[in-house]
Amino acid sequence: MKRTRRRAGIWFTLPALIVMAATVLYPILWSLKISLYQSEGMMSSGSFVGLKNYAKVLASHAFQSALSNTLGFVAATIIVELAVGFAVALVLNRNLPGTPFFRVLFALPLMIAPVVSGLQWRWLFADQYGAVNQLLSLVGTGGPLWLGSVWGARAAVLIANVWLAFPFVVLVLLAAMSALPEDLYEAARLDGANAVQAFRRITLPLLKPAILMVLVVRLSDAFRVFDVVYILTNGGPGGATEVLSSYIYKNTFTGLHFGQGSAASFIVMILIMAVCFVLFKLMRAKEEAR
Amino acid sequence: MKAFRPANVVSYIILLVMSLFVVFPFVWTFVTSIKTDVQMFSIPPQWIPHPATAEHYRAVLQEGKFQSFITNSLVVSIVSTAFSLAIGIPAAYGFAKHRYRFSGLFFAAIVAVRMFPPIVMGVPYFLMMRSLGLINTGLGLMIVYLPLELTLIIWIMEGFFRQVPHEIEEAAEIDGLGTFRKFIRIAVPLSVPSIGVASIFSFLAAWNEFMFALTLTRSESAQTMPVGIAGYVTTFQTFWGQMSATGILYIIPVILFTVFAQKGMIKGLTAGASKE
Numbered sequence: 364m365k366r367t368r369r370r371a372g373i374w375f376t377l378p379a380l381i382v383m384a385a386t387v388l389y390p391i392l393w394s395l396k397i398s399l400y401q402s403e404g405m406m407s408s409g410s411f412v413g414l415k416n417y418a419k420v421l422a423s424h425a426f427q428s429a430l431s432n433t434l435g436f437v438a439a440t441i442i443v444e445l446a447v448g449f450a451v452a453l454v455l456n457r458n459l460p461g462t463p464f465f466r467v468l469f470a471l472p473l474m475i476a477p478v479v480s481g482l483q484w485r486w487l488f489a490d491q492y493g494a495v496n497q498l499l500s501l502v503g504t505g506g507p508l509w510l511g512s513v514w515g516a517r518a519a520v521l522i523a524n525v526w527l528a529f530p531f532v533v534l535v536l537l538a539a540m541s542a543l544p545e546d547l548y549e550a551a552r553l554d555g556a557n558a559v560q561a562f563r564r565i566t567l568p569l570l571k572p573a574i575l576m577v578l579v580v581r582l583s584d585a586f587r588v589f590d591v592v593y594i595l596t597n598g599g600p601g602g603a604t605e606v607l608s609s610y611i612y613k614n615t616f617t618g619l620h621f622g623q624g625s626a627a628s629f630i631v632m633i634l635i636m637a638v639c640f641v642l643f644k645l646m647r648a649k650e651e652a653r
Numbered sequence: 654m655k656a657f658r659p660a661n662v663v664s665y666i667i668l669l670v671m672s673l674f675v676v677f678p679f680v681w682t683f684v685t686s687i688k689t690d691v692q693m694f695s696i697p698p699q700w701i702p703h704p705a706t707a708e709h710y711r712a713v714l715q716e717g718k719f720q721s722f723i724t725n726s727l728v729v730s731i732v733s734t735a736f737s738l739a740i741g742i743p744a745a746y747g748f749a750k751h752r753y754r755f756s757g758l759f760f761a762a763i764v765a766v767r768m769f770p771p772i773v774m775g776v777p778y779f780l781m782m783r784s785l786g787l788i789n790t791g792l793g794l795m796i797v798y799l800p801l802e803l804t805l806i807i808w809i810m811e812g813f814f815r816q817v818p819h820e821i822e823e824a825a826e827i828d829g830l831g832t833f834r835k836f837i838r839i840a841v842p843l844s845v846p847s848i849g850v851a852s853i854f855s856f857l858a859a860w861n862e863f864m865f866a867l868t869l870t871r872s873e874s875a876q877t878m879p880v881g882i883a884g885y886v887t888t889f890q891t892f893w894g895q896m897s898a899t900g901i902l903y904i905i906p907v908i909l910f911t912v913f914a915q916k917g918m919i920k921g922l923t924a925g926a927s928k929e
Contacts, residue, residue, distance in 0.1 A: 371832040372756055375747025378740040379803055380759060386800045387766055390777035397776060451671055454664040465668050467915045468675060474907045476861035478879040479900050482886060483678040486685065486893055494681045497698050526674065579768070587770035590863045594883060608772045608864075616868055621776055628773040635768060 398625035409622070416626035426627060428602055429610035436520065436606060437585040443525050444581060445574075448532025455533065456540045466537075473530045481594030484523040485510070488595075513603040516596045520604050523591050528584065532577050539573035540566070575646045579639050586635050607631045679904075686710070686897035693893060709898035719899055721873050722881035725791060729877060730859035733795040737802035737855055742848065744803075745810030746836055750822070760811065767804045771864055779868055789871045797865045802855040809854065813847040814840065853914065857907070878903050 398416055401409030420426050451469065455462055472480065487495050488509035496506035507515040543566065551561045589608035592598065598605035598613070607627070615624030685693060687705040713719045748760045778797050779788075787793030817840060825835045841848075863879040870876045876884075882903060885896035 372751030379744035
């Protein structure tokens, strides 16, 4: 009985495993091979160079600046998304009149293609005809040259990305909040705890799994940001918003340095895995310490 | 009145500000799409164009590219989703109900693929499709969308199948149903709503995908909507009116869908959160 159950499991999962092996595992191994070979131009077969491509990428100024831009972007966007997402989720969780309407409204950006969002914001941030600077002038301040200045372009990428991503944080936190046991709060109130204490002692600790999930999903998404950057700034001005994905894309498909492109993408992959691993360890360590 | 408590006022201010932030790009895109080129570049910008025009919509639809982009997007998204469902649903069921030696490891590996930066696959996919002669074809795109969709479908459906109580399955076994018939007759019918959610997300993953479409297609015969719409804004020329009109036509179905199917979609999005 047990054995037939197991064998059935193999048959159920086999087709998907074969497809995943063919479309993920095989290409990744291929990419690993490419990253170890000299391959300039369209030819994919050159001489074996070991880790030379990796060394070249790590030493290149363009990669280093893309890496630091990406790290800055990831940190900024995660902090803003979490802060905004938490605030909105707490408000929605109060179930005031109109909450269902707002919940649908806030879900909209999640369904929209990042390309469309990038285009919308590019037009909104236009310096002369743009709606954002028009709004700013209504309140009496001139806006910056958004896409033409270093920090303006960085802010624009951040805003467009927060627009796309904060709804995810809201929805996940809200789902987790609505599953919290009501009687805990009742007991806390009876013990004389105020709203802030209840939040710190009950809400936050119980939301830890949801927060961890948000962090892992959003971190890996933010690390690979491409569409919005490509459309909104294309890495400019002067490389100020070049991120790892757009750097790899240009290096590979414009510069045709396939070997270096593959090497760079493995470095990025290892980085993301390391960050997620540390995150899991941190969260677990804290849980055990309590 | 209860509604005027300070906490409520602050709450509504937050909701209002965030609503404006969310809605503003949509509104501005729509306004742009019904402006003439002259109105579009007037300083200061006009909030309500007068008179409004449908010229950009007409231009976009007459040009014919829009139709081929949307057809390509529909075909690629629907066919790849159908295939992913056909192999993803049984796989999720197997992972949830019939564990074997390495099934946990395989499941974790599949879910972990979601964390990969897709650019990692950019180079090998390009070389792979070139050697298969599938550059600039719908089939090439469908193949590279399979892993994106399978990870989503398996993730969502595994969570659902795990919640199906054992009693139902045992009752089916007593009735003499074999493993595969149990899956077809009991598990699949029970999971229709979840399959709906998984299909929507799988469809959207392909419908919105940009990077692979950009690297693997070259002309409107195979290009999908995201690449097509990006083409209105090039280094040389910018057609904001046509871009906006195309954008509106492209996102209207998605917005309508979100409004009507919102409950299921929210459940699917947050599937992982309630699992812990």
